[in-house]
Amino acid sequence: MTDLIPPQRTAPGPVSSRLIPLLAVACGVAVGNVYFPQAIGPLAAAGLHVSPAAAATVVTATQLGYATGIFLLVPLGDRLPHRPLLVTLLTLTGLGLCAAAAAPALPPLLAASVLVGATTVIAPLAGPLAAGLVPAERRGVVGGTLLSGSLAGMLLSRTAGGALGDRLGWRAPYLLAALLSLAVAALLARVLPSASPPATHRYPALLAQPLRLLCTEPELRRSCLYQAAVFAGFSAAWTGVALLLTGPVYGLGADAVGLLALVNAATMVVTPLAGRQVDRRGPDAVNLVCFLGVLLSAAVLAPGSRGGAPGLAALAAGTLLLDIGMQCGMVANQVRIYALGAGVRSRLNTAYMTCAYLGGSVGSWLGARAYGRFGWPGVCALVALLTAAALARHLRVRPGSGHKGSPAGGLEPPAGWRAGSAARRPPARGRHADDGRTRAVAAAEGPPRIVPADAARRGATGPLAGRPATRALPGVGRTAPDGDVVAGVHGGPAHAAGDTAAPLDASADPAGGVAAPLGASADPRGAQVARLGVGPAVPVLALPRSWAVARTALRFTAEGTERDPGRRVVYADELGGLAFLADLAVPGAEPPADVRAVEAAAADAPWMLRTLHAVAWTASLRAAAAEITVHHSTLQDRLTHAEHLLGRPVRTPKGRLRHQLALAMRQLARHQ
Structure with missing residues (x-):
């Protein structure tokens, strides 16, 4: 599961061509630190002479630390300069991984895992950083690049960790991860530009705002519940898969867990399709399909306890279906919370991802307990039970109560109006x-x-x-x-x-x-x-x-x-100062050139006017995409086409102001 939500910021200047790929690599390395322990849990159990269920708590500790880091450290991205913050966190991550590799017993390994999880929160910090370093028209591409790096890290870390651990022991993956983290920290220290803190809010205020949003936003709470439940099932399943494949039923090594994870690379192809479906049908419809898909995955995974080729096929198909359901559901949930307000997007992300990883840590713990007491069928039943609880909540949602964009897609709504209600x-x-x-x-x-x-x-x-x-x-x-x-x-x-x-x-x-x-x-x-x-x-x-x-x-x-x-x-x-434009619109006079350009562009595509209107009168491109219920990448493609037709930018501050005036004059000309 990835967590890149880049807010809009104005690019300060040209960016090195090496920086964005390096940030993508940093995201992959950091996200991989959370997931590779899933593949080597049984190896750590043998090396430390503890039960596999006890060793599985390493995964729980790492995810719990990650949730803590998102809540406590990610808000510092709005308070501290990014270069020293990212370099410091990656350095601490490398040191924590070294401590984990040298752990003589399970308790020190658990403590080091919490530290690693808390400090490896690079992905949610790199997204806002990259968005502030590039022009508005490149933010969608850059966000996709960072997302690809995170997904690659999630998939490859389990494969590489399992293969390396099977050959060199469970400590080797920790040493390799430490080397990569420290190397990336050194590169970022050389390449990252220096920048002043983007905000001056006090740290306690930054921590309190996500909690306040959770208390006041029902749609945020609903999205958090959905992702926490499904990610808990996902973590429980992968904890159980590692125990099953290395147990007596299959007798395979840790590298088999990593190879099974490679099957989930198909998720990288499916998630963009899910984004388009969210654009067309809304997040609630996609959530429903995802819940049903995860429930189906629990049934498909169940025959995996039989062993042999049929069992491996069931595990491959079931984990793929589970991963698709989890990732696509996350796309829908993020679109829903984007619509709650562009100005608080980072704080919404903090609340959302904290809840998601808390659910994942609980799911890992429950998965190990369920496997120890009931075997693989118990893990499948746990996945089904968690998903059914979220589905039951989803079925209580009244049609039309979810995200439908702003209630009034025109001038900024009066105080007291709210999107989605x-x-x-x-x-x-x-x-x-x-x-x-x-x-x-x-x-x-x-x-x-x-x-x-x-x-x-x-x-x-x-x-x-x-x-x-x-x-x-x-x-x-x-x-x-x-x-x-x-x-x-x-x-x-x-x-x-x-x-x-x-x-x-x-x-x-x-x-x-x-x-x-x-x-x-x-x-x-x-x-x-x-x-x-x-x-x-x-x-x-x-x-x-x-x-x-x-x-x-x-x-x-x-x-x-x-x-x-x-x-x-x-x-x-x-209306404010816009009211004075009414005196400038002379009845019967020819519209200004910018108004004529808008009319010409509107004749090109049926979606043109509504898209231009949303971009003009919302606080950010993310908010505009939420208002017209399209994915932000779809909006970027539309605006590139619109700017070509208009002959002027609409995404820069000056271009946006000019565009607002053009649309206001158009309204006055139409309603004289």
């Missing part, structure tokens, strides 16, 4: 509080309407939803029964303050709602909702001023379609 009225307190005042609502179509302004605070869905009005409230001066009103006016000429306001059309929304977010409908029967511009909360006598601002906000709304992506409802309070 129903759009909500902004908080009752703060700049959106009514406090006895009223809001004007400029609608693109439909009759003037009046709804209670505080109805949204009663739990109705939709940003302006409220209970249906039972009668007409003629005149702006009349108030609703609870004292507040929101007046709805046409998007055309201004209505006088004394115009009669018709009652809310109950057929449009039985629940009383008058607006819905992008892709949603307030009417359960699927009725479309008009675009709405919402003015600021003002006293009743100041409604004409709120109407004027609401009509400006209306011009920034969109239909929420592929041709006109964006939010159906825009609060004037959220």
Whole structure:
């Protein structure tokens, strides 16, 4: 299992052509330090004169140390310069591996294994480092290079460790791993550029934030549960495989465990396909298939206890299916947590990977105990039980409650809105509080309407939803029964303050709602909702001023379609300086050149406008990919094509600002 989640950072300058391959090698070496003990556990048991089950706790200790390192040391990547941090960690890893190779008994080996696991957390640190060293258009390629290095380390370490240990003893793989770690540390000390710390947060605050996210984000907790359960089954299975192949049933050496691990190289081909399926169907659908695949792998692995060629075939097929299910499920889980917020991606990753490796360490311990008491069938039953528990939780998820992107793919949502959940009225307190005042609502179509302004605070869905009005409230001066009103006016000429306001059309929304977010409908029967511009909360006598601002906000709304992506409802309070652009858009005038370029590019592909819109109005490329539910590599390919058509960049800071202005002017030109 790998853990590369590179956040967006601006490249400081040109990068040596040797640096990215070296970082990929560093990731492979570091990840391999976690996995090669799985292949040599029985050899260590014989050399230290302990039971195989007791020696299997070395794997548990290493993974427990890795989880600890992710939680305690990875946050330092936002606090300390990368070069001394990575070099120090790899040096400590090499020293810990030397101590493990010289361990005279099991307790010192366990202590050294915890140290090795805690300090070999290079992969989650190298991802953010590499992302900050290259231009935005190369980050997808660089991330794939580092991921390939990590997967290669995971696969080859078990093969090389088993083969070397079978010939030279269990200490030899530790010495080789120590030599590689120290050599990579020396190379990184020479090649890595010096850089200032990217953040100045205090260390206790960095540690507290992942815990806070776990407490406040249900989707993060769900993803952590899924990966912890499946990775626990994965670790239990591989702990049991080593004991089975070197036991009396097969009587093979440790090199057989490594050769079996090579079968899982097919995972490197399958995981990109899983990413495309996540783009098309969403992470929940892919998670379901992965759970079913892991359950099937437990059944396929069960005949492995029979021995012989049929048993080896069952082990090869079962471990391959298990590895595919685990890695593809991780792709889906990461896409889900990416959507929770680009600004906290590293801290989400810390919480996620810590839980995953805690699950893996528990799974290794349980696998050794299950094999010692029930044999190989007990290990298969444990894999099935852990997966069934996660599947049961997954089946409780309501359709559509998972990641579907942002609720309103336009201007930044008002405070209180959240991606992946129903759009909500902004908080009752703060700049959106009514406090006895009223809001004007400029609608693109439909009759003037009046709804209670505080109805949204009663739990109705939709940003302006409220209970249906039972009668007409003629005149702006009349108030609703609870004292507040929101007046709805046409998007055309201004209505006088004394115009009669018709009652809310109950057929449009039985629940009383008058607006819905992008892709949603307030009417359960699927009725479309008009675009709405919402003015600021003002006293009743100041409604004409709120109407004027609401009509400006209306011009920034969109239909929420592929041709006109964006939010159906825009609060004037959220426009900020963009509102001044409305005075520059002269009705009937020819659109600016950048707007014409956007229209020409939109004619090239149906996904173009929605993709450009997401890139302009989200905090990062990762967040944009999450909003339109595509993999980040797919987004990079789309943007390369889009920039070719536009003739200008959209991923640089200056290009993004220019692109935002072009899209805002396009909205104003379309809705004059």
